[in-house]
Amino acid sequence: MTTDTQTRKSETPATSQYKPVDGLLLEVEDLRVEFHTEDGVAKAINGVNFDLHEGETLAILGESGSGKSVTAQAIMGILDMPPAVIPGGQIRYCGQDLLTMPEEQRRKTRGPEISMVFQDALSSLNPVFPVGWQIAEMFRKHRGMNKSDSLERAVKLMQRVQIPAAKERVKAYPHQFSGGMRQRIMIAMAIALDPAVLIADEPTTALDVTVQAQIMSLLQELQEERQMGLILITHDLGVVADVADKIAVMYAGRIVERADVFDLYRQPAHPYTKGLLESIPRLDQKGQQLAAIGGLPPNLMRIPAGCAFNPRCRYAQDICREERPELLTVAPGRESACHFAEEVLHG
């Protein structure tokens, strides 16, 4: 972990006005996001807290609909508002609150400071522009580079993410690449300006298993090389176990457990995590309802009182239906939001 932004790899390092203190890049504090729709208010994020440091990989794990993408989009500032409303919380990047920052200033953080890789690279790349053009756009619009210099940089990035014959393919269009190659292009675009924080939202969910592993190791490599803070979103613990340092488990818009990967893997401290681990998804039911946890995630317009997980929880008692458990330290380096965390941890 370093405290010096000079470790960033860019050949033309733009002098960033953002300097992390003690390597602390991102602080998310009591983040709340609601969606105001015709049917009512869906409380998608209900008080999320976490920090991210340089060189650190944080995995966010949770079932589909638990609020992982919304968290990522809130950090990036790419939520559609409306319908999204952020009624509370702070997202501080190098000490500055992104949520209260003027939009123009915030826009300039997207790309050079914080960057994002999306799940479906085919739909996330613009179908009508060559991939090299789309990567080069980062240099042209943020660094004012001319067309040929920026394209040259695009080729280098494509080589860096191991796209074969990058020079020849820089003018090819997204549909002319395989899924894995497209995701590499997304990654090249996201790291183009050497961001301090990279968010990868289920970057391998749409890919074959073998390709998944390659993309994961590429992300890990880049993260180590550039000492980025990496947020790795997934619904599949198996995918991130080797790469992540810390894991935050999300349920109904809250973090219900947080721990180092190894500890959590060995000994979960929340019944939901336990359920997830017992049901490490089989390949044939990727993204589906997890077998070991009965029932469905709650409707975000009517989140149950008390612990949101209580209707599905085998540990649930009366207190779970009445009082919401806070995320508390239950053992060194272990946090869990469960009234019976001790039992779960040791039981």
Place this chain on the structure above:
Amino acid sequence: MYKYVIRRLLQMIPVLIGATFIIFYMVFSMPGDPTAGMCGDRGCSPAFVAQFREEHNLDDPFPLQYAKYLGNVVQGDLGTNFRNQSVGFELEQRYPITAKLALMAIAFEAVIGIIAGVLAGVRKGKFIDNLVLVSTLVVISIPVFVIGSVLQYYLGVKMGGQIFPVTYDSARPLQSLILPAFVLGSASIAYVARLTRTNLVENLRADYLRTAIAKGLTRSRAIGVHALRNSLIPVVTFIGADFGGLLGGAIVTERIFNIPGVGGFLFTGIRNHDGVSVVGTVTVLVLVFLLVNLLVDLLYGVLDPRISHD
């Protein structure tokens, strides 16, 4: 691509022959006598009629008439019509006017239609969006001769014809065509506006637009370059196809504004049972239409890299 163009050009031959055949046959079987009404109240003398019918091969059986005609066309001779006008010469005089009219109408479609569509799409559900939706619906539902006559009266007659000549004035040809071009393009302007709006709204929701914002691009660049470039693919295709149609002459608009274009010539030809004029004109129009459509298809391939013509 090269092979594709050749194939498309070869496909035009049977279409052209088929089209001339059908038109020729339809004119051939129209009831009535072309010499009727040619010589005033007294009627034509039998000698004149005989000579006229001889000159225009009217007594030959249909297949022979058609063969003789096609033979001339292949040699580049579109023939001489019943009023002794060279059809080729007439088209040469009239086609540039029709083409200008069509081009100007297309310009109106592209500029007004796209701007209105973008404004509406970007502010979906707001006042400007509703304004565009309602006004385009009105324009689309009013027949073109009503729009033409009304605009001719208010912008032409009432304003003394200074800015917009009431009818075609060969001394100010381009100026004369502005209002007619707007009238001619009006329905398509409305359609282009709606098409642009719909496509833009759809593309604003696309994943790649979210990427564009996440790249730190300005909203205007994300919309104006990334979303618009995608949204305009069907719009440009529509405008291109419409251009092919407008080059076929605008009978109604040309008559309202008394424009000496192809449409009027075709209209007169049909009224006079003048097969040579009709078939010659239609042949050229079909050819132009097919060529423009080929160009539009090629353009589509350029605009959307996912389309391949190999």
